[in-house]
Amino acid sequence: MASGVRRGGLNLLKDIEHLIRLAAVMxxxxxxxxxxxxxxxxxxxxxxxxxxxxxxAEIASRPVAFAGHNVCEGCHTDVVDQKKExxxxxxxxxxxxxxxxxxxxxxxSVTPAKLDTAVVCARCHEANSAKPKTFPQxxxxxxxxxxxxxxxxxxxxxxxEPTADTKPATERNK
Amino acid sequence: xxxxxxxxxxLLPAAAVAWKYVQAGTFEASPNYKLTxxxxxxxxxxxxxxxxxxxxxxxxxxxxxxxxxxxxxxxxYHVSDWNFERPEVESPNGGKQGFPLNQDASGKNFxxxxxxNHCADSPCxxxxxxxxxxxxxxxxxxxDKSYCLGCRYCVQACPYGCRFINPKTNTAEKCTLCYxxxxxxxxxxxxxxxxxxARQLADLKNPxxxxxxxxxxxxxxxxxxxxxxxxxxxxxxxxxxVR
Numbered sequence: 001m002a003s004g005v006r007r008g009g010l011n012l013l014k015d016i017e018h019l020i021r022l023a024a025v026m027x028x029x030x031x032x033x034x035x036x037x038x039x040x041x042x043x044x045x046x047x048x049x050x051x052x053x054x055x056x057a058e059i060a061s062r063p064v065a066f067a068g069h070n071v072c073e074g075c076h077t078d079v080v081d082q083k084k085e086x087x088x089x090x091x092x093x094x095x096x097x098x099x100x101x102x103x104x105x106x107x108x109s110v111t112p113a114k115l116d117t118a119v120v121c122a123r124c125h126e127a128n129s130a131k132p133k134t135f136p137q138x139x140x141x142x143x144x145x146x147x148x149x150x151x152x153x154x155x156x157x158x159x160x161e162p163t164a165d166t167k168p169a170t171e172r173n174k
Numbered sequence: 175x176x177x178x179x180x181x182x183x184x185l186l187p188a189a190a191v192a193w194k195y196v197q198a199g200t201f202e203a204s205p206n207y208k209l210t211x212x213x214x215x216x217x218x219x220x221x222x223x224x225x226x227x228x229x230x231x232x233x234x235x236x237x238x239x240x241x242x243x244x245x246x247x248x249x250x251y252h253v254s255d256w257n258f259e260r261p262e263v264e265s266p267n268g269g270k271q272g273f274p275l276n277q278d279a280s281g282k283n284f285x286x287x288x289x290x291n292h293c294a295d296s297p298c299x300x301x302x303x304x305x306x307x308x309x310x311x312x313x314x315x316x317x318d319k320s321y322c323l324g325c326r327y328c329v330q331a332c333p334y335g336c337r338f339i340n341p342k343t344n345t346a347e348k349c350t351l352c353y354x355x356x357x358x359x360x361x362x363x364x365x366x367x368x369x370x371x372a373r374q375l376a377d378l379k380n381p382x383x384x385x386x387x388x389x390x391x392x393x394x395x396x397x398x399x400x401x402x403x404x405x406x407x408x409x410x411x412x413x414x415x416v417r
Contacts, residue, residue, distance in 0.1 A: 045305070048209075048310070048311055049305075050308070051306070051307075051308035051318060051321070052305070052318050052320075052321055055316065055320070056209070056310055056316065056353075058318075059316055059318075059350060059353050059354060060207075060353055060354050060357040061354065064236070064354060064358070064360065065236045066355075066360075066363045066366050068360050068361070068366055069366070090369070090370070092366055092367060092368075095228050095367040095368070096369075098235070099232070099235050099236065099363075123226045123228070123272055124226045124369055126272070126275075128224075128275055128276065129275075129276055130250050130252075130284055130285055131224045131225065132223075135224050
C-alpha cells in the first residue's frame with residue numbers, strides 16, 4: 001500500500017479503519033460489561049422484583065428463640081390442666097418463662113430458670129392508670145409488702161380459692 | 175450426544191454451580207411454604223394492651239436487636255380534654271421494662287404498641303437505591319443486609335419511624351414480622367408472648383383467618399391513613415390523638 005497503488009476494496013477498508021477500531025473497542029467493552037455483570041449481580045436478582053430473591057430464603061432460615069406455647073403444651077400437660085381452671089389460661093407460657101426453644105430442643109440439659117414472681121407478676125399487674133380498667137391491678141408495695149406473689153397465689157391458677165387454712169377464722173367451721 | 179468421561183468431567187463443575195443457585199432460591203427449613211399463598215398483616219387491639227413490655231423484650235431476644243434500638247415499642251399516651259391535638263407521648267426504653275406510674279392520671283391514658291406497618295405501597299422500599307429492601311410476594315417488608323449500603327434513605331422515608339441503622343453492621347434494620355417464624359407456621363415472637371392477646375398475626379389471604387370476621391365487625395384504623403402507604407397493621411379502638 002505504501003507503493004501508492006490504490007484498489008477500491010482496500011481503499012474503503014482503509015478509510016473506515018478508525019471506525020472498525022472504535023467498533024472493536026466497543027464490542028470488547030460490551031462483552032467485558034456483560035461478563036462482569038453476570039459475575040457481580042447475584043443470580044436470583046430480579047427473581048421476584050428489583051432485589052435479590054435468595055435473600056427471602058436466607059431471612060426465613062434463621063433459627064427461632066421462642067418455641068411457641070403449642071410445643072410447651074406437648075409435654076407440660078399438668079400445667080395446661082392447671083391453667084384451664086383460671087384466668088391465666090390465655091397467657092402463653094413464654095410470656096413469663098421467656099424464650100424456651102433451646103429447652104424444647106434439649107429438655108434434659110437446658111432447664112429454665114426459676115422465676116422471681118415479685119418481679120414477673122408486677123410487669124403486668126402493677127397498677128397504672130393507662131392500663132384497661134377491667135384488668136386486675138394492684139400497687140404491689142401495698143398489696144404484698146414485697147412478699148413474692150407465689151406465697152399466696154399459684155401463678156398458673158392465680159385465684160385464691162378459700163380453703164380451711166385461708167378462710168377467715170369466723171367462717172372456718174361453716 | 176454420547177457422555178464420554180471427558181464430557182462428564184466438563185459438565186460436573188457447571189452442574190455444581192447451577193445447583194448452588196437452585197438451592198439458594200428454595201426454603202430449606204420450610205418446604206411447604208408457598209410465597210403466593212399468604213398476605214401477612216397484624217391486628218392490634220389497643221384496649222387490651224397493658225403496656226407490660228413483653229413484646230419489646232421478646233422481639234429483642236428473638237431478633238438480637240441491639241440495646242437502645244427497637245423493632246417494636248410501646249408508647250403511653252396521655253390526652254387531656256383541653257388539648258386533644260397535643261397528646262403527651264412517652265416510651266421510656268421503648269417500654270421494654272414497662273412504664274412507671276404516671277403522675278397525671280386525669281384525662282385519657284392508654285398504650286399503643288408500634289412496629290413496622292408492612293405497607294403494601296411502602297415509601298421505604300421505593301427510595302432504596304440498590305434494591306436492598308423490598309416487599310416480598312407474601313407482603314412483608316424485608317432488608318437484605320448483605321446488599322444494604324447503609325445510606326439511611328429508608329430510615330428517613332419511613333413515616334412511622336420504624337427503621338434504624340444497626341450500629342454493629344451499619345445496615346438498615348427493621349421488624350421482619352418474624353419472617354423466620356411465620357414461614358415455619360409459628361406466630362411472631364411479640365404475638366407469641368402477648369399475655370392479653372392485644373397483638374394478633376393475621377393472614378389476609380387465608381379465608382379461615384379470624385381477621386376477616388374482626389375487620390367486618392369492628393371499627394379499625396391504620397396509622398397515618400392520609401399517607402396512603404397501604405399499611406397492614408390494623409388498630410382496633412384507636413383514639414384520634416394517636417400519631
